[in-house]
Structures are given as C-alpha cells and as structure tokens.
Amino acid sequence: MSDKSWRRNTLLVHAGTPRVENIQPTALPIFPSTSYQSESAERLDRLMAGEVPGFSYARHGNPNVEALVDAMKELEEAQTGIATASGMAAIDAALYATGVRPGDTVLVSQDVYGASLNLLGTIWAESEIQVVVGDFTDLTRFESLLQKHKPTSILIETLSNPLLKILDVPRIAELAHTVEAQLIVDNTFTTPLIMQPLTLGADIVVHSATKYLGGHGDAMGGIVVAREDYHDRLHQYLKLRGAVLGPFEAWLIHRGLRTLGVRFEKQCQNAAIIAEALRTSQIFERVFYPLFSDHPTYSVAQRLLAPALGGAVVTLDLGGSQATAFRFLNELQLVGSATTVGDIYTLCLYPVIASHRNQSPEERQTMGITDSMVRVSVGLEDPDDVISDLIQAAKIARRKDGSVVMQQD
Ligand SMILES: Cc1ncc(COP(=O)(O)O)c(C=O)c1O
Structure with a gap:
C-alpha cells in the first residue's frame, strides 16, 4: 500500500504494507501489530464494547493468540479461554476467575508443581486467602477437608510431579461441587490427549503451554479454558493484569499443537x-x-x-x-x-x-x-x-x- 504523492517519511512508515485480500496462506501469518485500525469510529466503539468481533489492541486480543485459544477450546471441550504469558500466569488467572476473596479458602493438592504451591503460599496468602494443602489421593481425608474449610476453589494436577500420582478427577469434582467449591485442574502433564478434565466435571483447566503443547522448548506460554460463565473474569484479568501471550509464542505453540x-x-x-x-x-x-x-x-x-x-x-x-x-x-x-x-x-x-x-x-x-x-x-x-x-x-x-x-x- 503506497501513494505516489507520499513523501519520504510517510513512505518509510507505510511502504511495503502487504495487500492481503488475494493471499490465502496455509499457515496463519504472524500478526505482531500492537493495534488494529477500524473502518470507522462507530465500529471501533462497538468493538471496544465487545458487540462485534475483531481486534483493537494486542492486550485485548490478537489473531495468533485467538487461533491458539480456539484450538485449545475445541480440544478441551471448553466454551471460553485465554492464553497467558506463562503457565504460572494461567494458574493465577484461573484463581482470579473463581472469585476468591480475602477470608476465603483455597484447597490445594500437596502434589502440585512447587511454584504453584509458592504462588498460593506467598502472593495469594498475602491477600488474606487461607491456603490449605492436603493429600487428595486419600478421598476420605479430602472430603473432611472440604467439610471443614468449605473452600471457594481447589487446585489439583491430573498427573503429579515427580511422583506421577493420578488423581481421581471425576470423584474430586463431584465432591467439590457438594460444597460449591470450584475445581481448577492443571492438565499440563496429561494434555487433552489423555484427559479432558472439563468433561470429567472440572470447572477450569489450565496448562503450561511451555511443555507438551509447544513441545519444542522454544516458547513459553499458558492456557486457561473453562465454561462460558468464566468468560468475563478471565478476559478482565488478561486486559488489566496484562500477562498476555505474544503473537510469536502463540504461533509457535499453535504449530506445536498440530503435531x-x-x-x-x-x-x-x-x-x-x-x-x-x-x-x-x-x-x-x-x-x-x-x-x-x-x-x-x-x-x-x-x-x-x-x-x-x-x-x-x-x-x-x-x-x-x-x-x-x-x-x-x-x-x-x-x-x-x-x-x-x-x-x-x-x-x-x-x-x-x-x-x-x-x-x-x-x-x-x-x-x-x-x-x-x-x-x-x-x-x-x-x-x-x-x-x-x-x-x-x-x-x-x-x-x-x-x-x-x-x-x-
Ligand atoms: C504442572 C505445571 N504447571 C504449571 C507450570 C508453570 O508453567 P510455566 O513454567 O510455563 O510458567 C509448570 C512448570 O513447570 C508445571 O510443571
């Protein structure tokens, strides 16, 4: 796109911008643009209000990120989702999405990733969230922790690290819901190929996409997928905390996902x-x-x-x-x-x-x-x-x- 009358400084900024109408690449191109223009101010207004689809600003959405999230929603049978800068940001976003407030309790399996325990034990505990850690392979003990603490949220992993314990996700989800607790499942180690925790009763699923999803050790990212009711809080978290996944990482992880x-x-x-x-x-x-x-x-x-x-x-x-x-x-x-x-x-x-x-x-x-x-x-x-x-x-x-x-x- 250029106009013969444009001066050098205008050309420097605009020359070479590709026309894309007639190009249909097999792989989605990478969109590093941090902002998107709208055909009219009225449309931008509707876009910012969430009334029409499209992109405005990279912290609010990006085509590569959206393509990756759409793929993960399909794989995990979810209705909404976000991609984050890392797996840790995904866990943080999931906790926020459950609406945990000061005075509430989060129950966490003792076998989750060490940094997840630290996140809860430091940053979340400092916000007066009570964090209770337990061995959830013992369902009787898990049930008594539920009755005692009536937690708002519960965090577990499907396959634990390093002892490789498999938790009984369907039973844990069933018990969690008897006290109206929301279950967050970290599916990093099993991937949707082994388990789709939302279909087993979980409320929110998180991934460190840095691991199997990307698979090649060259991109860091996180994924949160959930039922539609978590849509607003997840997107609010991303827009305001700003821990978004970059387009290059989204593209690499999406390519990884294909294999x-x-x-x-x-x-x-x-x-x-x-x-x-x-x-x-x-x-x-x-x-x-x-x-x-x-x-x-x-x-x-x-x-x-x-x-x-x-x-x-x-x-x-x-x-x-x-x-x-x-x-x-x-x-x-x-x-x-x-x-x-x-x-x-x-x-x-x-x-x-x-x-x-x-x-x-x-x-x-x-x-x-x-x-x-x-x-x-x-x-x-x-x-x-x-x-x-x-x-x-x-x-x-x-x-x-x-x-x-x-x-x-
Ligand atoms: C199970 C699990 N969840 C979450 C994370 C955090 O992911 P990231 O390093 O992408 O922040 C890790 C990291 O090793 C992990 O093993």
Missing part, C-alpha cells in the same frame, strides 16, 4: 519402554511410572488412562544422597539436565534443586520426594539410547557411593 498427537503418543510409548527397562535393570532403588501395578495410584490410573497413554514421564529413585543425584546428572551423555518437561528431547530434572527447591526437606519428605529422586521427561530419541545413557550414569553415580550395583548386562 501433539504424534509427538505425545510416541513419547508415552517411549516412556513405557524406558520405565520397564530401568525397572528390569535393578540398578535403581525404585522406578515410578503410573501404569506399574506397584504405583500407589495404579487403580485410578487404570480407570482414567488408556493403556498406551501412561504419560511421558518416568521418575527414578537412585538411592543414596544429593551427591548421588548430582553425579548421575553430571555423567549423562545424551540425556540433558534441564528444568522443564514435555520437550522432544529427553531431559532430567532434580526436584530438590528445581521444582521443589522452595519446599523444606520435611515438606518434601511428607510428599515422598527423596534426595536421590530424578524425574525423566521422555522425548523422541530411540528409547534404547536413552536407557543405555541412564543406566551408565546410574552405575557410575552409585559405584562412587560405594553402593552394590545389582545389574543385568
């Missing part, structure tokens, strides 16, 4: 193979995998997970101390050591210094997280290469401990 099916299914298959091989090796004190019959939540997992989709995370207890875990991480040749999950690369995380570093040793002990526990987020490499690497690193780490390594070569 989630094949990626996640393969990662789950690899995790099952790796978990079985590591258990058989007898080198590790314990191997945690949700579909092992000795896992504490196996019966719930059997009910809620498809046999081929047990999640793509395996947790290892090396036995020994923090020094053993450090040696193990330092000896890895192929597997990376990084504080994330859900990438195409297999990555180990040591909860004591990462996801659960702000929990005291006593709190970690109560949760069942030991000093020699390492979480493996399984990627897309050949599982045999990953198995060899984990075993060689564990052998060195434990030999230097003086441990007797029982092995099968």
Whole structure:
C-alpha cells in the first residue's frame, strides 16, 4: 500500500504494507501489530464494547493468540479461554476467575508443581486467602477437608510431579461441587490427549503451554479454558493484569499443537519402554511410572488412562544422597539436565534443586520426594539410547557411593 504523492517519511512508515485480500496462506501469518485500525469510529466503539468481533489492541486480543485459544477450546471441550504469558500466569488467572476473596479458602493438592504451591503460599496468602494443602489421593481425608474449610476453589494436577500420582478427577469434582467449591485442574502433564478434565466435571483447566503443547522448548506460554460463565473474569484479568501471550509464542505453540498427537503418543510409548527397562535393570532403588501395578495410584490410573497413554514421564529413585543425584546428572551423555518437561528431547530434572527447591526437606519428605529422586521427561530419541545413557550414569553415580550395583548386562 503506497501513494505516489507520499513523501519520504510517510513512505518509510507505510511502504511495503502487504495487500492481503488475494493471499490465502496455509499457515496463519504472524500478526505482531500492537493495534488494529477500524473502518470507522462507530465500529471501533462497538468493538471496544465487545458487540462485534475483531481486534483493537494486542492486550485485548490478537489473531495468533485467538487461533491458539480456539484450538485449545475445541480440544478441551471448553466454551471460553485465554492464553497467558506463562503457565504460572494461567494458574493465577484461573484463581482470579473463581472469585476468591480475602477470608476465603483455597484447597490445594500437596502434589502440585512447587511454584504453584509458592504462588498460593506467598502472593495469594498475602491477600488474606487461607491456603490449605492436603493429600487428595486419600478421598476420605479430602472430603473432611472440604467439610471443614468449605473452600471457594481447589487446585489439583491430573498427573503429579515427580511422583506421577493420578488423581481421581471425576470423584474430586463431584465432591467439590457438594460444597460449591470450584475445581481448577492443571492438565499440563496429561494434555487433552489423555484427559479432558472439563468433561470429567472440572470447572477450569489450565496448562503450561511451555511443555507438551509447544513441545519444542522454544516458547513459553499458558492456557486457561473453562465454561462460558468464566468468560468475563478471565478476559478482565488478561486486559488489566496484562500477562498476555505474544503473537510469536502463540504461533509457535499453535504449530506445536498440530503435531501433539504424534509427538505425545510416541513419547508415552517411549516412556513405557524406558520405565520397564530401568525397572528390569535393578540398578535403581525404585522406578515410578503410573501404569506399574506397584504405583500407589495404579487403580485410578487404570480407570482414567488408556493403556498406551501412561504419560511421558518416568521418575527414578537412585538411592543414596544429593551427591548421588548430582553425579548421575553430571555423567549423562545424551540425556540433558534441564528444568522443564514435555520437550522432544529427553531431559532430567532434580526436584530438590528445581521444582521443589522452595519446599523444606520435611515438606518434601511428607510428599515422598527423596534426595536421590530424578524425574525423566521422555522425548523422541530411540528409547534404547536413552536407557543405555541412564543406566551408565546410574552405575557410575552409585559405584562412587560405594553402593552394590545389582545389574543385568
Ligand atoms: C504442572 C505445571 N504447571 C504449571 C507450570 C508453570 O508453567 P510455566 O513454567 O510455563 O510458567 C509448570 C512448570 O513447570 C508445571 O510443571
């Protein structure tokens, strides 16, 4: 778009703006524009009032973000949703959407991501929200916490980190609603391929899109999806707090989403193979995998997970101390050591210094997280290469401990 009469400074600003009417790209282009022009002041007025669809200002909406949110709404069977700058912002937005007020109580599962516990225990607790943490694998105890505290909101994860406990989402939702509490479910570790918590009775679902949804370790973001009644509060939060997802990140995460099916299914298959091989090796004190019959939540997992989709995370207890875990991480040749999950690369995380570093040793002990526990987020490499690497690193780490390594070569 240019006009021959325009002067240089006008051309500098306007020349090269593409005409898009005749272009139909297969992939949605990226719209970095922070504002959008309307054909008339009257239309802008109606747009700002939410009476007509369209875009005005990037904090209020962006085509790439909207495309990603629309996709997530379909995948999670939700009616409304927002995308945020990170998974933490998504959890914060979800809590706000439930209308928690000073004096109210939020019940939170002890097995949620460490930073989620910290968010509640610091920022929300400072606003005089009472935060009660409990073990929700015990439904009798959960029910008595509900009766005692009558919470406004409850936060749980489908598959916990690092112990990989599966919570009974349908039953928890049913019990929560008996005291009119709203259930927020963090579906990051299971993705909508394994579970669609809204269809199981949850009120709001959140994701760290930084993990499996994006999947390639190159974009940070969060998603909140819910029933229509949460629309206004979620959008108000986003517009006023401003923790919006950028268009580039939205585009990358949306592209990631398109291959989630094949990626996640393969990662789950690899995790099952790796978990079985590591258990058989007898080198590790314990191997945690949700579909092992000795896992504490196996019966719930059997009910809620498809046999081929047990999640793509395996947790290892090396036995020994923090020094053993450090040696193990330092000896890895192929597997990376990084504080994330859900990438195409297999990555180990040591909860004591990462996801659960702000929990005291006593709190970690109560949760069942030991000093020699390492979480493996399984990627897309050949599982045999990953198995060899984990075993060689564990052998060195434990030999230097003086441990007797029982092995099968
Ligand atoms: C289950 C879960 N929820 C939320 C988050 C926070 O996501 P983000 O790092 O994108 O803020 C994480 C991060 O690891 C997570 O594991």
